Amino acid sequence: MSKVRVFRCRICGDPYIGTDAPTRCPFCGAVTEYFVMAEDWNPNEFNVELSDVARADLEAALKLELDNTAFYSCAVDAAKEAGDEYGLAKFKALKKVENEHASSICKFLKIDKPSLESVPCSSEFKANSQEGWEREDRAIKAYTKFRDETTEERLKEFFGALVEIEKDHLDLHAENLEE
Numbered sequence: 001m002s003k004v005r006v007f008r009c010r011i012c013g014d015p016y017i018g019t020d021a022p023t024r025c026p027f028c029g030a031v032t033e034y035f036v037m038a039e040d041w042n043p044n045e046f047n048v049e050l051s052d053v054a055r056a057d058l059e060a061a062l063k064l065e066l067d068n069t070a071f072y073s074c075a076v077d078a079a080k081e082a083g084d085e086y087g088l089a090k091f092k093a094l095k096k097v098e099n100e101h102a103s104s105i106c107k108f109l110k111i112d113k114p115s116l117e118s119v120p121c122s123s124e125f126k127a128n129s130q131e132g133w134e135r136e137d138r139a140i141k142a143y144t145k146f147r148d149e150t151t152e153e154r155l156k157e158f159f160g161a162l163v164e165i166e167k168d169h170l171d172l173h174a175e176n177l178e179e
């Protein structure tokens with residue numbers, strides 16, 4: 001029988017208890033490769049000397065994540081209103097993940113997380129999935145650019161992980177739009 005252990009995700013910093021690292025971080029969606037044993041955690045993971053470009057990229061990423069969190073939050077309420085349990089589960093998970101991304105970015109920027117502004121959405125699941133797809137597509141394009149232009153290895157890794165995670169979300173929306 002395998003032993004229960006504590007892991008930590010290097011993309012969000014959150015701890016996870018299990019016999020193995022998960023295939024996706026339950027908090028930020030990062031893949032297994034980003035998990036380390038809690039004993040091996042590097043406390044300076046979010047202490048990066050930021051260039052002006054890196055700071056501007058992180059600030060732009062924070063805006064996107066907060067905006068997407070607020071959008072998914074609206075979509076959760078719309079699903080609730082419609083009695084749509086699947087939509088509720090899906091948008092709630094997306095809201096939590098995007099909110100976690102905003103938190104991680106604030107750790108790099110050394111700032112408190114700004115409060116959410118409200119963002120409108122549709123009352124329909126498909127329309128919200130379509131807008132979600134467009135939002136993920138924009139995020140992927142922005143993070144790909146940030147990943148490629150940053151000179152800090154740790155930020156390259158961070159933005160690269162966000163690209164992978166948002167691709168999961170894009171695929172999920174695409175599947176739901178086909179159904």
Ligand SMILES: [Fe+2]
Binds near residue numbers: 028
């Ligand atoms: Fe994570």
Ligand SMILES: [Fe+2]
Binds near residue numbers: 065097101139162
């Ligand atoms: Fe995100």
